[in-house]
Amino acid sequence: MAAGIAASSPVVFLAGIVTIVVIQAIPSIRFSGWHFLTSLTWNIGNVYGGLEHEHGVTAASGASFGSRVFIVGTVASSVIALLMAVPVSLLTAVILAYRTRGVVRTILSTLVELLAGIPSVVIGLWGMTVLTPWISTQLGPLLSRAGGVIPYLRGPVGTGMGLLASGCVLAIMVVPIITATTRDLLLQVPTLYREGGVGLGMTDWEVVRHICFPCIREGFIGAVALGFGRAMGETMAVLMVSGNAVNLLPQNLYSPISTMAAFIADQLDSALTDASKMAVHALSELALLLMILTVATNLAARLLVSSGRWRQRRTGVDAP
Amino acid sequence: MGKSISTRGVCAWYGAQLTLKGIDMSIDANQVTAIIGPSGCGKSTFIRCLNRLHETVSGARVEGSIRVGDVDIREIDPVDVRRMVGMVFQKPNPFPTLSIYDNVALGLRLGGIRAKSELAQRVEHSLRLAALWDEVKDRLYAPATALSGGQQQRLCIARALAVEPDVLLMDEPASALDPVSTHRIEELVEALKGTFTVVIVTHNMQQAARIADKTAFFLNGELVEFGETTQVFTTPSDKRTEDYITGRFG
Numbered sequence A: 001m002a003a004g005i006a007a008s009s010p011v012v013f014l015a016g017i018v019t020i021v022v023i024q025a026i027p028s029i030r031f032s033g034w035h036f037l038t039s040l041t042w043n044i045g046n047v048y049g050g051l052e053h054e055h056g057v058t059a060a061s062g063a064s065f066g067s068r069v070f071i072v073g074t075v076a077s078s079v080i081a082l083l084m085a086v087p088v089s090l091l092t093a094v095i096l097a098y099r100t101r102g103v104v105r106t107i108l109s110t111l112v113e114l115l116a117g118i119p120s121v122v123i124g125l126w127g128m129t130v131l132t133p134w135i136s137t138q139l140g141p142l143l144s145r146a147g148g149v150i151p152y153l154r155g156p157v158g159t160g161m162g163l164l165a166s167g168c169v170l171a172i173m174v175v176p177i178i179t180a181t182t183r184d185l186l187l188q189v190p191t192l193y194r195e196g197g198v199g200l201g202m203t204d205w206e207v208v209r210h211i212c213f214p215c216i217r218e219g220f221i222g223a224v225a226l227g228f229g230r231a232m233g234e235t236m237a238v239l240m241v242s243g244n245a246v247n248l249l250p251q252n253l254y255s256p257i258s259t260m261a262a263f264i265a266d267q268l269d270s271a272l273t274d275a276s277k278m279a280v281h282a283l284s285e286l287a288l289l290l291m292i293l294t295v296a297t298n299l300a301a302r303l304l305v306s307s308g309r310w311r312q313r314r315t316g317v318d319a320p
Numbered sequence B: 001m002g003k004s005i006s007t008r009g010v011c012a013w014y015g016a017q018l019t020l021k022g023i024d025m026s027i028d029a030n031q032v033t034a035i036i037g038p039s040g041c042g043k044s045t046f047i048r049c050l051n052r053l054h055e056t057v058s059g060a061r062v063e064g065s066i067r068v069g070d071v072d073i074r075e076i077d078p079v080d081v082r083r084m085v086g087m088v089f090q091k092p093n094p095f096p097t098l099s100i101y102d103n104v105a106l107g108l109r110l111g112g113i114r115a116k117s118e119l120a121q122r123v124e125h126s127l128r129l130a131a132l133w134d135e136v137k138d139r140l141y142a143p144a145t146a147l148s149g150g151q152q153q154r155l156c157i158a159r160a161l162a163v164e165p166d167v168l169l170m171d172e173p174a175s176a177l178d179p180v181s182t183h184r185i186e187e188l189v190e191a192l193k194g195t196f197t198v199v200i201v202t203h204n205m206q207q208a209a210r211i212a213d214k215t216a217f218f219l220n221g222e223l224v225e226f227g228e229t230t231q232v233f234t235t236p237s238d239k240r241t242e243d244y245i246t247g248r249f250g
Helices: A002-032 A068-099 A102-117 A120-147 A163-188 A191-199 A204-233 A236-241 A260-271 A278-314 B043-050 B078-084 B100-110 B116-129 B149-162 B179-192 B205-211 B229-234 B239-245
Strands: A046-054 A057-061 B005-014 B017-027 B032-036 B060-068 B085-088 B167-171 B197-201 B214-219 B222-228
Touching: A002 A057, A002 A278, A057 A278, A068 A102, A068 A163, A068 A204, A068 A260, A068 A278, A102 A163, A120 A163, A120 A236, A163 A204, A163 A236, A191 A204, A191 B149, A204 A260, A204 A278, A204 B100, A236 A260, A260 A278, B005 B043, B017 B043, B017 B222, B032 B043, B032 B179, B032 B205, B043 B060, B043 B167, B043 B197, B078 B085, B085 B149, B100 B116, B100 B149, B116 B149, B149 B167, B149 B179, B179 B197, B179 B205, B205 B229, B214 B229, B214 B239, B222 B229, B222 B239, B229 B239
Parallel strands: B032 B197, B032 B214, B085 B167, B167 B197
Antiparallel strands: A046 A057, B005 B017, B005 B060, B214 B222
16 A cells, blocks of 8 residues: 555656646646637736636736747757767766776766766856856857858857857756766666677777667667657756846847746746736746656657667667 | 798786786787687687787786787887787677678778779679678668678678788687577688688587687696697597596586
């Protein structure tokens, strides 16, 4: 009995959270409709003025809720994070799996995993005090000059808080996830396959490129998706370096943005002042959207990672 | 054409454990040399020294001199050694994500052959050498893992032959195969004689007697006896060889 309750508690929690978010989001879905996905404007209305009634729900007058800025900010910062994190993670994983042994491997692996354990607010603090000034004075002007014809590289750099800074802090947070997963996948590639390549006169790099990587391809895509899910859901570090743009799409790599998660954290306080509660409902809908995105990404990621493992079993050679 | 191999004082370690205790051996070019001996006698370790695969294992170490032709393989890049000295493993290990064709073509491509016609020609030639062509010519682009175990092993032989090594090492190539597949591998080894130097490790003495020109008997990391196969099996000069081949141990 007790074991049954304990075992089902994660399911109960999950169901409870989903139910609450959905119930909270319903008035906003009725109020905004598709407009919620397409509009750029997020305005909780005049909370001290009158109320307006629309589609059978009540909101502060002048209220309008559109999440496109936050969807774009979330996806763009996460993609930038992956562009930086994927090559680094892959290289690190290859080195951890094949170029280090014994104590050195243990120490390096532990260090990578410790990186995942740094509280995101600490990374955010680093981002605010070190990274954004550096982007503002050094990296930004450099990229802006070097960018030339590439549209998103040009333009004013500003404070350094924005898309690039968000991408950077997110990259630091997803590198350990992608690295650890990829390293484990690489270690599962049977020695027999690798020796087949080595015995044929392939260099270490050729063995990784032509034998090991194809073996783990699905799993690796899954690892990247896992990182993507993590990046989209990250709140605090992004909130601290994103520049908190509202009602404005990013114009270049340095533009201020807001992500869905950071915006919810940022706006909840003022949303609670809305007597019609519609601002909170709208944030709930944003939360629901974020949850759907991250859960779907994670689900796809997990399926890919496990299908990568399954494929190795199917080929019938025992892992070392 | 194959090259001869000569080893002087080859010692090999796994960590602190000495598995080869000074092997001096001269292997003739273009002949089949079998290495027999009980499990753990160092016979696999020995051939893994001949293409410098032994040293890729964590904690493993080799000493002594190994010459293939007139090259000391311990003084050149291991990648070059392995292009000169091919290897077939105990379990078939075709590259699982590649097709039959690409399994053979990969080594050639990495060796710098780009022209499609030349690739196709050399892949076909290698598959014919490995007596696999007739069975796979209609499904060259099927995954290599779709082949039977025996076919996979012949594919691995084709893959090793494609890059035209001077020496082919075979580490119990038939031990994971059924009798019919084993027979085909043995026929194949016979056919390679004269073109390649073949060194084959086997735990099957009948197999050694059937296919090898010369046979070496290893015991506890030492080379006990090495001579013409018929002589080793009929009039062994060492008591331990006699005990082993008559089944008193091992």
